[in-house]
Amino acid sequence: MKPVIAITMGDFNGIGPEVALKAANSHLVRRIAIPVLVGSLDVFEYYAKLYKMKISIREVDPEYFGVEDIPRSNSDDIPLIVVRKFQKPKIKLGKISFEAGQLAVESIITAAVLNLKYGIDGIVTAPISKAAVNFNGLHFPGQTELLAAIYKTEKYAMILACDNFRVGLATIHIPISQVASSITTKLVAEKISTLNNSMKIDFGIKKPKIAVLGLNPHAGENGLLGNEEKTTILPAMKLAKQDGANVSGPFPSDGFFGIGSYKNFDAILAMYHDQGLIPLKLLGFVKGVNFTAGLPVVRTSPDHGTAFSIAGKGITDPSSTIEAVRLAVEVIKNRNQHIPKKTIRKK
Template identity: 40%
Template sequence: MIDGKVVLGITQGDVNGIGYEVMLRALADAAFSEMFVPVIYGSSQAVGHYRKVLGLGGPQVNVVRDAQEIHPRRVNLVECGARDLTVEMGQPTRAGGDAARDALERFFLDQRYEVLDGLVTLPVNKHAMQGSGFNFPGHTEYLAKCTGVQDALMLMVAEDLRLGVVTGHVPLRGVAELITPELILRKLELMDASLQRDFAISGPRMAVLSLNPHAGENGLLGDEEELVIKPAIEAANTAGMVVAGPFAADGFFGAGEWRHYDGVLAMYHDQGLTPFKTIAFDGGVNYTAGLPIVRTSPAHGTAYSLVGKGIASPNSFRQAVYLAIDIVKSRSRIDPLRANPVPSWRAEQQAKMREG
């Protein structure tokens, strides 16, 4: 932090998508941009293009070479990528994919300065990025690789709804083969740890969704619930977590059962994100749990059809910033307590008995 304010890197994502528009509209509000120290990893040329298209007077950006030069009371921009970048609004291009990759790489290069507290990523076009040498199905897998963790959890967040997925950007036909008791348990461990550390929830209650319709109907509609999901739930509870399920997804969300749990784990992408975006599309945030860094992103995609029209809501971007700030501060409070835990009364009495 600088002067008590959280420092957040913002990677530009696809320059032809909605990212710049929602970011600049949000940062044009001085009351919002002064809440933290913004460090955009992107293009001053793209900033100028979108400010002109949208008729925005601000924000003015402070162009710097790296995170060491940022100003705590300005919107900073680390110039990265091609100097002759051409913005083609609403069109996926190779140049757009290259620019998105360059911004991510530059952010991680600046991690060496230990100035940045977190990362907010603007939406990317995964197909365009593949041509740029980005060989990952999405941000989650890339971030796990860059931070050296074995696994991470895509956790969609909106107020009291926190929803993770066991499998992410994979074809639906491969889901049943990918889920195992070990994988489900690992995702539950990541969710449990994140709910406690990042969201300050003590003893979180988690729900697990089924894979098959009607939770398999006791094997009539599939046996993954009995052979794969239930063993994982039992193992999680044995390990001290509080986990219930498996629940059929339609009834679980239709009856509002998700409100009784601190976290929900879905088996595959659309099983979780369809109800999530129905409930909280405009204000949803994509958070990557299990990383040593704090990373959030708006829950929407590039939205090419809306670019330049001035009608896209910046609310999801704002919520991504708010959540990143909250999690950075939560970790700053909780981590020192975990490093130096206060012994319980019972532990103190037991120690005295051993000494006596």
Template identity: 45%
Template sequence: MKKAENIIVGISIGDLNGIGGEIILKTFEDSRVLDFCTPVIFASAKSMNFYKGHFKSGINFHNINGMNQLAQGKVNVLNCWNEPVKIEFGKEDIKIGSYAIKSLKAAVEALKRDEIHVLVTAPINKYNIQSDAFKFPGHTDYLAQELKGESLMFMVTGDLRVGLLTDHVPVKDVVTHISEELIVKKINTIHNSLKKDFRINKPKIAVLGINPHTGDNGVIGREDDDILRPTLKKIKEDGKLVFGPYAADSFFGSSNYKNFDAIVATYHDQGLIPFKTLSFGQGVNYTAGLDKIRTSPDHGTAFEIAGKGTADSGSFKEAVYAAIQIYKNRIDYEQLTANPLKKMRK
């Protein structure tokens, strides 16, 4: 791993008809960001110049055709295609989806070759990316295939971190996916990420129940009693500070979440509704558990406001900052394991 002071941030462009181009421009128009990272946008000079003209941006791009042409302290645009692309803001378009995947694949290959240190992904449209060559419900599943490790969707903002046992799974199928093996794997991933990526020495993890009121002793389902509680007991016996299951309906409203370093939700909306309510516009989607670092904003393509110049870049900017900080934390962790006398934050 290279030194932290010269971090190269790879950026996949996402859906060209969404707000990705706008929030990328707004993030790097602040030249101070270039003091601690060098961005590389995987797209094309023609597409980025279209955004520059449309949004009347003063940003200056450094266009390159290979990573060997990278310029430090510049906003680099790596040409993943050269043909002109018709950008129509707000339109769902299969062809535009193919360019989002072309950008993503090029960025991931650069990440695997250590040509970039971290990856930040702009939002994609999950429908128009589907093809014979790409059959994934989103970034996370693709990255899980391409990178080493056990991937986990980890939503983070400040001291609030929410991980998911199941992510893009239909509600009717959630219970069939939950098993002792899955619970152990996901909690281990969260525990290791808290130590390695967030430098928390003895993380405290809360787990939300599967059923309303965690099943009310079987009156509203047996899954909490038959699967979740016995598994959490085994994990505690292994020495991890894991607590629960907690009834999800009151956990966040009571501010109980503030007592833990991370919360594990059993399915997507159980975790993301309270997370986005508390943090919308500043939250970051981090794919924990992999050997490489990837973050993204906590929102989608926002077709309804695309091209209007009103998109909030806060979450994307936080995704850039989070990727950089996690990269630095991993370097510190490696140094810590080499020198155990260096103390971590408790």
């Protein structure tokens, strides 16, 4: 049976609903998965009409039908789980709004409930506005951290993937001024462990080779340009090796990517956000996918933001969201070979 994948709406003033609709309606996604939209019917119908999409959305209620009934439907309609019944959202294309942030967060929480309560197989999150979310008093720097809190998961890692290029991040959404103080031996060792386990279980790589990048220019140049490589990163790598990880480094990031050394590894651990994301987006911006390793649920998302500047224009490329669904399906299949599939329950 094809896995059921919840696709959240994202920020409704951005391109989230557009990429969600286009992905859910794509032939590739419908062939490999059962997409279930999560959000507002009014919003999705607004965008479907705006873009003149030939698409039919069918509201379903897991409280009465159970998510397990969705795959058995012969309808070509796309199922929708409505987040909550409330006044029609006021769409303001390209604008940050309290309501958009509120509904985006509730869509994520609803998708998590669908997994925890009804056993839905995976979650693909459309992009949200961090500013809009913070308007609501929720001080989560990103969807990754929000989902980690929902699932009470402390050891997790953001992995960005494009084909065979996979980069994990030691630190995620923090100011660059806080990176050095945030990188500890314990943190780096945990991230290597999470990355290593994910390569085995989620990506099906039996003996993954992992590269670790340095923090400082030239990886510290033997302490001349910084000591974190010696005092923090190398001890973490030693601990990881003792646990059986095949890990190398720390490498200077410029040369590592410049001469193509990344091609020799299954995964890379970058020390901070832009160190890992810049090369990924240069190599495959359209197909890049964000995956959260360490969560009990399979969660992916497109590797781009709300793109307020093109919201409502109908020109958004859904390739990254489609690829996010494809990767989620792949990870679900790989996990099922290691972990027995959870039985879907009705209320």
